[in-house]
Amino acid sequence: NVWCAAGKGTFGTAELVHRLQLTGLAQVVSHRRLILPQLGAVGVAAHEVQRLTGFTVRYGPVLARDIPAYLRAGLRATPGMRRVPFGWKERLVLTPMELVGIWKPTLGILAALAVLDLLQHRALTPHLAGELVPVVGAVLAGGVLVPLLLPWIPGRPFALKGAIVGTLWAALAHVLLPTGLVEGFGIALIAIPLTSYMAMTFTGATTFTTYAGTLLEVRW
Structure with a gap:
């Protein structure tokens, strides 16, 4: 998302200036105004963009769907356009992105468990389900359950939230x-570190975790 990209520099002053110069936008349009997403402000120094490109930066609404209304209002944002919704629906929408990034390592773990079962029993046994289900459940617990229940899980670090959910899942x-x-x-x-890791990766999708806080948590 824009907030995450701006925080880690992939949507920042240098990248914006580079893209403006690369596309030759100054030769395409007659005005010198840029409308950027509000959540990109953490990574963009507007005065530097203007100094290097001549374009004045205006920060538009949080959501792209509000851009037409923002333009009709003469580049004026209402308080609602500045508010970042992050209820359970908004959190749940982001969960597929978290799961896409982990499916390959998960398949690797499942394959390794299946091979071990074959080596031990000379065939795949019902006992294997007792090993596969906890792994899949840990991924879903960290990638879906933690975002869904985020405000109610104790602790500030996302890794800790994930570890709590992982412990409960392992016990269940x-x-x-x-x-x-x-x-x-x-x-x-297996379950606790996996769920904790999945929860930690959700920091970049939230609207309230700082870049410095994310780096500190990853280092921890």
């Missing part, structure tokens, strides 16, 4: 699935 999986104590610890060792 141990109760519901036919696993022993050793297997239960194994489930926890």
Whole structure:
């Protein structure tokens, strides 16, 4: 999203100036005004853009659907256009993006578990389900459940929120699935870090996590 890109520099002053020069926009349009997304402001120094390109930066509404109304109002934004909605629906819409990035590593883990089951039992056994379900559940818990329940999960760090949900999922999986104590610890060792990691990657999709805070959490 724009906020994440602006925070890490891929939507910033240097990139904007580079694109303006690369496209030759000054030769295409007669005016010298740029309307940028409001959430891109954290990465753009408007005075530098004007100094280097001659274009004046105006920050438009948060949502692209409000741009026509913003233009009709003479580049004036209403308070509603400046507000960032981030309820459960907005959070849930972002979850597919989180899952797309993790499906390949997840398939790798599932394949490794299947191979181990084959080596141990000479065939795929029902016992394998007790190993695969916790992994898939951990991915869904971190990628879907954490964003959905974000305001109500204790703790500030997203990794901690994910670890809490992962612990609860590991305990539930141990109760519901036919696993022993050793297997239960194994489930926890896989589920908790995986869910914690999935939750941590959601920081870039939120509207309130700072870039510095995200870096600190990743380093931690």
